[in-house]
Amino acid sequence: MTVSRYFIDFLNAEIGLDVDSIGIMHVERAIDERLRATRSPHAAAYQALLQTDAGERQALIEAVVVGETWFFRDREAFHTAARLARQQFAGSPLRLLSLPCSTGEEPYSLAMALLDAGMPPDSFHIDAIDISAEAIAAAGRGIYGSNAFRGRQLDFRARHFTAVAGGQRLNDPVRARVRFRQGNLFDPALLAGEAPYDLVFCRNVLIYFDRDAQQRAISTLCARLAPHGLLFVGPAESGLLVRAQLRPAGIPLAFAFHPPATDEPAPRRMPRPAPLRSLRLPPATPAPPATPPRIAFATPPAAPPATVADSLDHARRLADGGHFDQASAVCERLIDREGPSADLLFLLALIADASGRPDEAHACYRKTLYLDPAHEQALLHLASLLDSRGDATGARRLAERAHRARGTHDV
Ligand SMILES: C[S@@+](CC[C@H](N)C(=O)[O-])C[C@H]1O[C@@H](n2cnc3c(N)ncnc32)[C@H](O)[C@@H]1O
Incomplete structure (x- = not known):
């Protein structure tokens, strides 16, 4: 079936959904599922039902939303x-x-x-x-x-x-x-x-x-x-x-x-x-502290571990603790020794992004995707970067790829 404008507008008005962000196919499947569940003979009948039945409006929302989550996501x-x-x-x-x-x-x-x-x-x-x-x-x-x-x-x-x-x-x-x-x-x-x-x-x-x-x-x-x-x-x-x-x-x-x-x-x-x-932002009221909130960053571990997985973990911990230069150095050494991998390049991209170096982040996200075209996080981060540069079409294309890469883990 083709999703009619009515359903697209309904979902946008009710929950702010931009249907393109999850893909029209996903919405199509949800509507098909609700048509079958309500024994509606066709989309027009289901549309009429939706207008009068608050329970069905909620059921359609349940069928559409993406509930993907896990403990300590982006910890x-x-x-x-x-x-x-x-x-x-x-x-x-x-x-x-x-x-x-x-x-x-x-x-x-x-x-x-x-x-x-x-x-x-x-x-x-x-x-x-x-x-x-x-x-x-x-x-x-x-x-x-x-x-x-x-x-x-x-x-x-x-x-x-x-x-x-x-x-x-x-x-x-x-x-x-x-x-x-x-x-x-x-x-x-x-x-x-x-x-x-x-x-x-x-x-x-x-x-x-x-x-x-x-x-x-x-x-x-x-x-x-x-x-x-x-x-x-x-x-x-x-x-x-x-x-x-x-x-x-x-x-x-x-x-x-x-x-x-x-x-x-x-x-x-x-x-x-x-x-x-x-960015130059107006001062907050009361005046914000001159420095970011004081955070007790982890002290970097003394000696970096030997295996690639452990070294990557080590680099991640350094980055999490704000030790960006040291984390980058660990990644660069690993790349010299073992060759590039999607995970290493992605971490370098994150570090560049968090350090306010968008061009470098852009290049590293691209390299990550060259090695792993279905790297969901790289797709999402790059989409955000493109979006912030005004490239809405490019951003949307990447977000759709990320959605496909993620598979369907919907609630
Ligand atoms: C991908 S999950 C994110 C969950 C969690 N915040 C996380 O990051 O892991 C998105 C959630 O947003 C909810 N949602 C979508 N639109 C909403 C709205 N308009 N109001 C409240 N929740 C909404 C969905 O039901 C879904 O559970």
């Missing part, structure tokens, strides 16, 4: 949140928001990171919201399969989970720190009565919105941030915030931003793309 953001929480805690509980939270991995990772950093359980509280009622129900159950645990640093699993039939059940002390509810980021009433948040995570959803929805989402979240607060986004989304004139917090690989000054709301129109380093 530096969680370590940063824990460090800042320790620095900022002054008696009254810190307020954190994860929106969208999908099936709970993100807010639960926040809770684990803060507890592991020694924060008392009643010193913080996390609100977690997602448009998908199914995802919220899964988050409430708190039982996770292997797909939620990715990468090699999984020590948190032994500390916070108990093996049960069907997976790993998150232990109650972590669950108790998070309050879940279903809600739409574009519902003006959603956060209206909420006190300001100290830290807001809105990661890996802006990429699915059109420009207007991205601006509205950023404005809504900034309005709910405390003046000293930080907004965390996904790696592929940081270019959007730079263009919205938010001030990068300067914390490597955390993708965190200060809100605009309170007397100056987030701009309604995106300015022309500007490179990170040339």
Whole structure:
């Protein structure tokens, strides 16, 4: 079937979705699925149903949204949140928001990171919201399969989970720190009565919105941030915030931003793309610190390990700790010794990106994709870079490739 304009407009109006970001085929499949489930004889009948049945509108949204997530995804953001929480805690509980939270991995990772950093359980509280009622129900159950645990640093699993039939059940002390509810980021009433948040995570959803929805989402979240607060986004989304004139917090690989000054709301129109380093932002109220928040960076390990995998891990840890030059040097040595690999080039690209060297980052993302054309993160980062340079077509093409590379892990 061909997806009619009505469905495209409906999804855009309801959830800000830019259908091209997930591919028209994905939307087509979702509508087909709903036609069969509702026994609608044709698209026109289903369209009529959608107009009168709020439950069906939600069902279509459930079928369309991409709920891909996992514990400690882009982990530096969680370590940063824990460090800042320790620095900022002054008696009254810190307020954190994860929106969208999908099936709970993100807010639960926040809770684990803060507890592991020694924060008392009643010193913080996390609100977690997602448009998908199914995802919220899964988050409430708190039982996770292997797909939620990715990468090699999984020590948190032994500390916070108990093996049960069907997976790993998150232990109650972590669950108790998070309050879940279903809600739409574009519902003006959603956060209206909420006190300001100290830290807001809105990661890996802006990429699915059109420009207007991205601006509205950023404005809504900034309005709910405390003046000293930080907004965390996904790696592929940081270019959007730079263009919205938010001030990068300067914390490597955390993708965190200060809100605009309170007397100056987030701009309604995106300015022309500007490179990170040339940005001149209005001072925040109260005046922001002259230097980025003080972060206790990890001390670099003394001797680099020998195997390629260990050396790459070593370089990643150096980069995570902000030791960009040392991390680059490890990568360069490895390339000299073993030849280039997609992972090494990707790390060099990330370092160049985080250091405000977009041309070098661009070249390294391209080289990564030459070696691994389906490298999802490289595709997303390069898409963001192109987008921030005004190349919307190129960015969209890469985002679609990333979506295809990812496969279909939808909730
Ligand atoms: C890819 S997941 C990201 C989850 C998590 N933040 C992360 O980075 O791992 C995107 C989530 O956004 C949710 N979502 C999409 N549009 C939304 C909206 N308008 N309001 C609230 N949640 C939305 C989807 O249901 C989905 O669970």
